[in-house]
Amino acid sequence: MKINTIGKLCILATVGSMATTSAIADTSGKRIALSNNYAGNSWRQAMLTSWDKVGSAAVADGVVAAADAFTTAENQVTEQAAQIQNLILQGYDAIVINAASPEGLNGAVKEACDAGVVVVSFDGIVTEPCAYRIAVDxxxxxxxxxxxxxxxxxxxxxxxxxxxxxxxxxxxxxxxxxxxxxxxxxxxxxxxxxxxxxxxxxxxxxxxxxxxxxxxxxxxxxxxxxxxxxxxxxxxxxxxxxxxxxxxxxxxxxxxxxxxxxxxxxxxxxxIAPGVSTLAFWVAQQVLDGNSVPQDLTVPFLEITQDTLEESLANTQAGGVANVEYTLDDSIAVITGN
Amino acid sequence: MTRLLSPNLLRTLLPGLSLAALLLAIFYLQPRTMSYFGLNLLLNLAVPIALATIAQMFILCVNDLDLSLGAFISLTACITATWLNTTPLLGVLALLACIVAYGALGALIHLRNLPSIVVTLGMSFVWTGIAVLVLPTPGGAAPGWIRTLMTLKPALVPFPIIALVVIGLVVHVGLMRSAAGVVLRGAGGNAKSVARAGWSLLRVKVTMFSLAGLFGVLSGMALVGLTTSADANIALRYTLLSIAGGILGGGEFVGGRVSPIGAVIGAITLALAGSFLSFLRLNPDWQIGAQGAILILVLALRLLISAREVRR
The missing domain is CATH 3.40.50.2300 (Response regulator)
Known part of the structure; x- marks a missing residue:
């Protein structure tokens, strides 16, 4: 009940000041963790780097208290399920997941939801209904x-x-x-x-x-x-x-x-930009903030046009993939556009 | 002999002491775990690992080694999440067939005098293959009654603790305190003398492998009860975890020397080691190495105790 009223207030606040970054104070004590199943290719490395960049900036700005990334060593369902349960015990308020299996983590995800932890899955999504999903179309x-x-x-x-x-x-x-x-x-x-x-x-x-x-x-x-x-x-x-x-x-x-x-x-x-991890981060932050977010979101693609070519090329490492990191405002646009 | 800390006593206590030390460290690092809810989350994934470790212990007991256990448990998990859920009769039959197949493997290994490592390594691919056929893409659903059982919230004591104690005690009574258990263990320790005394070694091997199959099935069912669904690779880690757990709990590779309660404790220790390292905020790249270091530390302690025993 309490969360609901705060949520309504926040929606009002967000609507009132959509253009500026809103509701900074509300999540400043919240801690968000990334549970990642695999880090063995350049896309995943870029994904983790983006998370770290946006997450540490958010911590420095006082938007959240922590944004820690955890990667399992063996890309195994049982290992990631144990990792998620450990993150619950460590008292994180939200867990962002890139899952080893769409179904195999549902038990651990349910435990998290029951413990009041917000779960956001992206890229490798989970099917447990209580989790938020950011899927690729x-x-x-x-x-x-x-x-x-x-x-x-x-x-x-x-x-x-x-x-x-x-x-x-x-x-x-x-x-x-x-x-x-x-x-x-x-x-x-x-x-x-x-x-x-x-x-x-x-x-x-x-x-x-x-x-x-x-x-x-x-x-x-x-x-x-x-x-x-x-x-x-x-x-x-x-x-x-x-x-x-x-x-x-x-x-x-x-x-x-x-x-x-x-x-x-x-x-x-x-x-698809590896920076989708940062979209998941902001979605988790928005849910913690009490804003209403649809359970299923779709990742926008990263399109490069004739006009943005030079800029994108300059920002892409040799041998890499063009990336984009989401800001809070970008993420709110994705959430409300759905 | 009457010394308070005889090497024998120390060796028996070592698994329990290592577990207690680890638990204390975890409670210190993360006081949240020191609650009903915390212990539940901390220990529930240890239940299938403990069942797998008991299965491996039966094999270790007759001086063999099972490298297919993880694949086998994945298969039973897939059967549990599909047939046992939709057509229970077919599911029960399939799981029974799995146990029979395990017994038959024991007979094959004994009759043809084959190295169990080779046979089980080969079988691991067979189990994985069947698992993929049963469940081509991750999915399925846990039968309601297993899910209910695994998520029970009894008053006072969390369910995983009750389950782990029951598993340890039941197997302990059956294997360490019964007449049949003595023969089964004796066949691993000194096969010749057991055979001369008129016992059938074939029957012993088939019994032990069937028991391993049974506990493998239970492990798969418990795992699905926790994860709510399965995939064909869900339990591959359990092969090595079960061997490490069995040895950590006081078992040895020489056959006959096993300890069911120790095996359960060893399995819990391994499961908790992962949590401990993650509470330490250790870089994941180092975690596997650190898990190995904990294993080596406990085994080194045991060697030290044994060395003291030899000196005396």
């Missing part, structure tokens, strides 16, 4: 590519689709989104489809293999990590470079920049 990520192309090419044309790793959920979802987009925009036709495994070298070989059998290709729809390879394959075959949708990787953005400077080449780039 991979389908939409496929669809926006076709929608962009529909804007650029009003006459439509032939498309080449580069898929990811066969048999993986993410690959099926993005591809389903692309096909849904093509169905809505009948002027496009997918002439060929290859698996690039989200790797430039694999994508280059696959595209080079299918190109001789294809008519003129207007555009290439991709899943990220394959755009640069596709461009190289078109160049090697001596064919005109189509509009290739990029996936925010450093090599892709670099190539795009070169083409833009040389010939005014235009395209777009889309992927």
């Amino acid at each position: 991979f389908k939409q990520m496929g669809k926006v590519q076709v929608e962009y192309l529909a804007d650029r090419l009003s006459d439509g044309g032939n498309l080449l689709e580069i898929r990811g790793l066969a048999g993986v959920f993410v690959d099926d979802e993005i591809s389903a989104g692309i096909h849904a987009g093509v169905e809505e925009n009948a002027q496009f036709e997918i002439q060929g489809s290859v698996h690039g495994d989200w790797a430039q070298d694999v994508a280059q070989k696959a595209v080079a293999g299918i190109l001789p059998s294809l008519p003129e290709i207007k555009a290439v729809v991709t899943q990220g990590g394959d755009g640069y390879g596709a461009a190289q394959a078109f160049k090697a075959a001596g064919r005109p470079t189509p509009i290739i949708v990029m996936g925010n990787r450093h090599d892709e953005l670099t190539w795009w920049k070169e083409q833009k400077d040389a010939s005014g080449y235009e395209t777009m780039s889309v992927s």
